[in-house]
Amino acid sequence: MPTQQRHPGGGQGRPVPSPGRQRPDRKRLCRAALVSLLWTALACSRSETTPRLQWHLLAQGFEYARANRAVQADEPAITVHWLRLDPSKVTLEVVQAPTDLAKPLGDAVAFRRKVGGLAAINGGYFDPQWRPLGLLVSQGKELSKLRKVDHGVFALAGNRASVQHAKAWQPPEGLEFAVECGPRLLVDGLPLTFRPGLARRVALGIDKEGRVVIGVTEGVLTLKAWAELLEMSADHGGPALLQALNLDGGSSTMLDVVAGGQTASVRSAVQVPVGIAVVARTAIAPIAAAPTPSQN
Numbered sequence: 021m022p023t024q025q026r027h028p029g030g031g032q033g034r035p036v037p038s039p040g041r042q043r044p045d046r047k048r049l050c051r052a053a054l055v056s057l058l059w060t061a062l063a064c065s066r067s068e069t070t071p072r073l074q075w076h077l078l079a080q081g082f083e084y085a086r087a088n089r090a091v092q093a094d095e096p097a098i099t100v101h102w103l104r105l106d107p108s109k110v111t112l113e114v115v116q117a118p119t120d121l122a123k124p125l126g127d128a129v130a131f132r133r134k135v136g137g138l139a140a141i142n143g144g145y146f147d148p149q150w151r152p153l154g155l156l157v158s159q160g161k162e163l164s165k166l167r168k169v170d171h172g173v174f175a176l177a178g179n180r181a182s183v184q185h186a187k188a189w190q191p192p193e194g195l196e197f198a199v200e201c202g203p204r205l206l207v208d209g210l211p212l213t214f215r216p217g218l219a220r221r222v223a224l225g226i227d228k229e230g231r232v233v234i235g236v237t238e239g240v241l242t243l244k245a246w247a248e249l250l251e252m253s254a255d256h257g258g259p260a261l262l263q264a265l266n267l268d269g270g271s272s273t274m275l276d277v278v279a280g281g282q283t284a285s286v287r288s289a290v291q292v293p294v295g296i297a298v299v300a301r302t303a304i305a306p307i308a309a310a311p312t313p314s315q316n
Contacts, residue, residue, distance in 0.1 A: 081109025098239025
């Protein structure tokens with residue numbers, strides 16, 4: 021128990037702390053609390069004022085943005101490259117690596133140059149013999165067959181983009197381009213459920229205005245974090261996508277942009293057999309779609 025001492029006037033004073041115990045420094049505690057509150061307010065302010073993506077028009081119907089984003093508050097920021105396309109002015113084409121090579125493989129630079137495109141990325145999955153896995157359609161021509169697995173198909177037809185489940189695939193009328201990959205990341209603006217794992221990411225998506233958006237990361241993140249970033253609103257620095265399909269990422273992740281006097285690139289650790297190029301729209305002879313029941 022603390023001992024008591026008396027003031028000279030005879031009144032009882034405050035307790036004198038026993039040896040080994042010190043009275044808390046109230047001023048120091050107040051300062052620490054104030055600093056903590058200031059840091060919290062600053063963090064909230066930063067999260068609430070995340071800048072919108074700054075889109076740069078590089079060609080008619082083709083925009084580019086780059087952003088550094090911290091997916092989690094306690095993780096370092098990663099760089100994300102965004103391409104936004106007006107499908108009435110530009111389109112997508114499948115680009116295959118030359119087959120006369122010992123290994124029929126290429127990178128984004130080669131894919132873009134081959135068709136004189138504005139940009140190029142890697143495509144979908146492939147087997148150990150470098151053969152594409154899943155549906156591929158380019159300029160109305162089918163290059164690889166559909167695999168009815170738990171993946172999705174991104175398609176362009178009549179200047180309109182769509183994403184369907186591969187098991188329920190029905191080719192839209194006037195089909196020009198299609199790529200099958202997975203998993204689907206967003207369905208009607210809602211992220212799905214994914215397996216854990218970190219990797220660099222590539223995605224094809226559609227925003228609320230019907231524009232095609234391509235996202236390519238330089239850093240690694242989970243599919244869950246990737247989907248959440250893709251659906252993030254414009255006010256929070258996201259592209260606000262409604263539909264999104266994951267492409268082959270990881271070591272295959274690649275990007276090459278040369279347009280409007282600007283360049284951007286993400287170099288891959290490996291080469292791949294198939295790429296996807298962004299090209300100015302020209303007359304395309306689409307394949308005729310078989311009559312199918314209408315879908316909602």
